[in-house]
Structure formats: structure tokens, C-alpha cells
Amino acid sequence: MNQPxxxxxxxxxxxxxxxxxxxxxxxxxxxxxxxxxxxxxNTINKTARQKNKNAVHYHFGGKVGLIQAIYDKHAPVxxxxxxxxxxxxxxxxxxxxxxxxxxxxxxxxDHIDSEGGAHxxxxxxxxxxxxxxxxxxxxxxxxxxxxxxxxxxxIRRQLDLPQELVEARMLLVTxxxxxxxxxxxxxxxxxxxxxxxxxxxxxxxNLVDSLCALLQTPPSPDTLALL
Numbered sequence: 001m002n003q004p005x006x007x008x009x010x011x012x013x014x015x016x017x018x019x020x021x022x023x024x025x026x027x028x029x030x031x032x033x034x035x036x037x038x039x040x041x042n043t044i045n046k047t048a049r050q051k052n053k054n055a056v057h058y059h060f061g062g063k064v065g066l067i068q069a070i071y072d073k074h075a076p077v078x079x080x081x082x083x084x085x086x087x088x089x090x091x092x093x094x095x096x097x098x099x100x101x102x103x104x105x106x107x108x109x110d111h112i113d114s115e116g117g118a119h120x121x122x123x124x125x126x127x128x129x130x131x132x133x134x135x136x137x138x139x140x141x142x143x144x145x146x147x148x149x150x151x152x153x154x155i156r157r158q159l160d161l162p163q164e165l166v167e168a169r170m171l172l173v174t175x176x177x178x179x180x181x182x183x184x185x186x187x188x189x190x191x192x193x194x195x196x197x198x199x200x201x202x203x204x205x206n207l208v209d210s211l212c213a214l215l216q217t218p219p220s221p222d223t224l225a226l227l
Contacts, residue, residue, distance in 0.1 A: 020059045023048045024073065025116060027056075027066050032119035036067065036126055064142050067127070074111065074120040075146055081107035082151065097158040097216065101208050104155070105177060109204045118185055125182035128175050155215070164227055165219055173211050180207055 026048040030039040041056045041063060052058065060066040085103040111117040124131065131145055156166050180203075188198045196202060 016059075019050070019055065023050065023056060023059060024066070024069055028070055028116045028119035028123070031067075031070075031126075032122035036063075036123065041066075067123070068143055070116075070120060070123060071143065071145060074114075074117065077114065078107045078111050079146060079148060081110065082148065086151065086154075097155070098208060098212050100151075100155050100158065101173075101211050101215075104151075104173070105204055105208050105211070108177060109181060109200060112181070112185065112200075121178060121181050121185060125178040128178055132171055132174065159215055161215075161219065162224075162227055165223070169215050172214060176211065176214070177207070 023044060027039070027044050030044060030047060042053070044066075045053060045055050048055070050056075056062070056066060060069055082103055085107065086100075089099050089103065108121070112121060127143075130143060152170065155170070159166055159169075161169070184200070184203050187193055188200075
């Protein structure tokens, strides 16, 4: 009995995967350059040289699905690296807040060198409020962002603060992480600036110091009175 020829199906699948990857790379670049709201699906289709005007809808279901695909491409890589750093900390018996914040920051900063990583930083900075809502109200969010509750809890246990302030400061940490890295990339790419402003290792170390200070600073009486 003759077996069906599977080559045409396999070839079609490879073409579809290549088209999907091309659209995704194009969307990352355009979103990072012009903002998510500043780029239409038609622009993405044309820039990705798609003859089918419905290519984005076919492969991603629309703009939200396209953004979700960008997060699905990058976020798991960062989370995996973060877990590896935590395992190294545990193996070395490292304690305190700074090693944890370093494990928060470095995987994101190092991801800049990956394909589309810098674009992901800019997109995340723009959508930081949306990302935050996805953490607190996952059932009502348009995006599904993987949570890292164990890691976040380890940071919280290092802080002697009321829970309300812990949540507020963790939001600031996330915002400063992505906005800080996005601004660092803009300064780095500008060219004629002091080396101290373009050094990533210096920026990351200083960012870790700053985030630790933000988290550990005792609240003022004025702040406590507002709780």
C-alpha cells in the first residue's frame, strides 16, 4: 500500500512558519520604533512584504495576538535565565536583597543582545501598565504574562515594609527596570555621549543599587499616614 506523500504538507508548514517569523520580527521593530498604537496591521503586512492583506490576522488573530506572540517569544527566555541565577545564588548560599535584584535585572539587560531583544525592551516599557494589570487581574487582561510568584515572594521577604508599600514599590521597580533600560538603549544608540552613560555593566550595577535603595528606604511619616 502506498504511503501518502508528506513533503508538500511539510513544505507548506515551513513556509507558514517562515512567514510567521518574518511578520513577528517586522512587528517587533515597528512597535519599538513607532509605538504599538502608532503601527497599523496594514503597515506590518506591507513592511513584511505580505501579499495577503489578512496575513497578520491569519497567523496571529490581530494586534493583541501579535503582541502576545512577542511576549511568548521573549519572556520565557528571561524567566529561564532568572531561575538559573536563583539556583546559583542558592548553591552559593548568597543572601540579602541585592543578589535577588541582580537576578531580576541582569536577565532582562542581557536579553538586549538576543534577536529582537532590544525591541522587546522598548515594547515592554511602553506597555508596562498593561503588563502590571495582567499580574493583578489575569482573568481580565488582554495579555497573558507568566507570573514568577516564588521569585517575587523572595524579594518581599527581604523588606520590612507594610504590604501596601511593598506592592507599590515593586511596581516602581518594574517600571524603572524597563524604562531605564529603554532610555539606556536610546542614549547608547545616539553615539556622542560619555562612556559612563553607554557602559551597560555600569548602568546595570547602578540600576541594581538604585532599586535596592528604593525598596529598602524606610517610609516617611507622611507616607505612613496615608496608608
